[in-house]
Amino acid sequence: QFRGAQAKLNTAKAQIQMTRAKIGSAQALTAEASIPLQDTVLTAPISAVLMQRRVEVGTFIAPGTTGFVLADTTSVKAVFGAPDISIKNFKLGDPLSITTDAVPGTESSGHITRISPSADPASRVFEVEVTIPNPQNLLKPGMVVSLLVAEGGTTVEIPVVPLTAIVRSKDNPNNYAVMVIEDQGGQQIARLRNVTLGEALGNTIAVTSGVNVGEQIITTGATLVVDGEPVQVIP
Known part of the structure; x- marks a missing residue:
């Protein structure tokens, strides 16, 4: 009887081991199957x-x-081009401030975090990058901004506009102009205004004269608008 009971005990232990092995195998298969499932969630x-x-x-x-x-966007970067005669005025870590018409009355400060070691072969300007803290998320990627650049002891605010806003001058086809929106008697009128262009960088270009910071210009479909035509600004 003792030997019979011992044999049954050994058989039961073997069955327990087999069951545990099956459980382990099933768990491994479940874990393996869950990997593709996890990969479907980004x-x-x-x-x-x-x-x-x-x-x-x-x-x-x-x-x-x-x-x-x-x-x-907790911090954003503004990039502008500096000509060779001005690049010596910029150093890594220098503070710079920007403004944008999209957030009127707000000036954001940052520091220069990168200066290109060579000029762009097309525009011949050196790319300068300014990193600006953006804790309130007021500045959005793709916004057009104006930089306050100190040069020769003075501070100059440079208007920058999209290239799509530039049209040919009516007076001289070799010159350029933009459509500026002027308020006349409570009505918004498009006016063709000649401008002098500065350095281009990417899809934007500096305007050295003809447009003041804060003025509204037509950036899309400017070639379809006639000088003196009433327009409606869509926010």
Whole structure:
């Protein structure tokens, strides 16, 4: 009887070991199956603003495909071009301030964090990057800003406009102009105004004369507007 009981005990222990092995195998299969499931969920590594969405629900994509473009806007960067005669006035860490018509009455301060070691072969200017804290998220990516640049002991505010705002001058086709919105008797009128252009950088260009900081200009469809034509500003 003792031997029979011992044999049953050994058999029960063996069955327990087999059951534990099956449980371990099932757990491993479950963990392996959960990996593809986890890969179907994209989690942002930081708190950020969604800039671009490149995939849609149900789209078949290859490994490594970019699904979304995120931006951390707690600090933003403003980039401008400095000619060779002025680049010596800028040093890493120097403070600079910017303003933008999109946030009137607000001046944001930052510091120079990068100066290009060589000039752009097309524009012949040196790219200077200013990093600006943006804790209230007032500054948005793509905004056009004006920089307060100290040069020769004076501070000069440089208006910068999109290239799409530039049209040919009516007086001289070799010169340039912009459509400025003027208020006349409570009505907004488009006026063609000749301007002198400065350095271009990317999709923007500096205006050295003809436009004052804070004036409204037509940036899209300027070639379709006639000088003196009433317009309506759409916020």
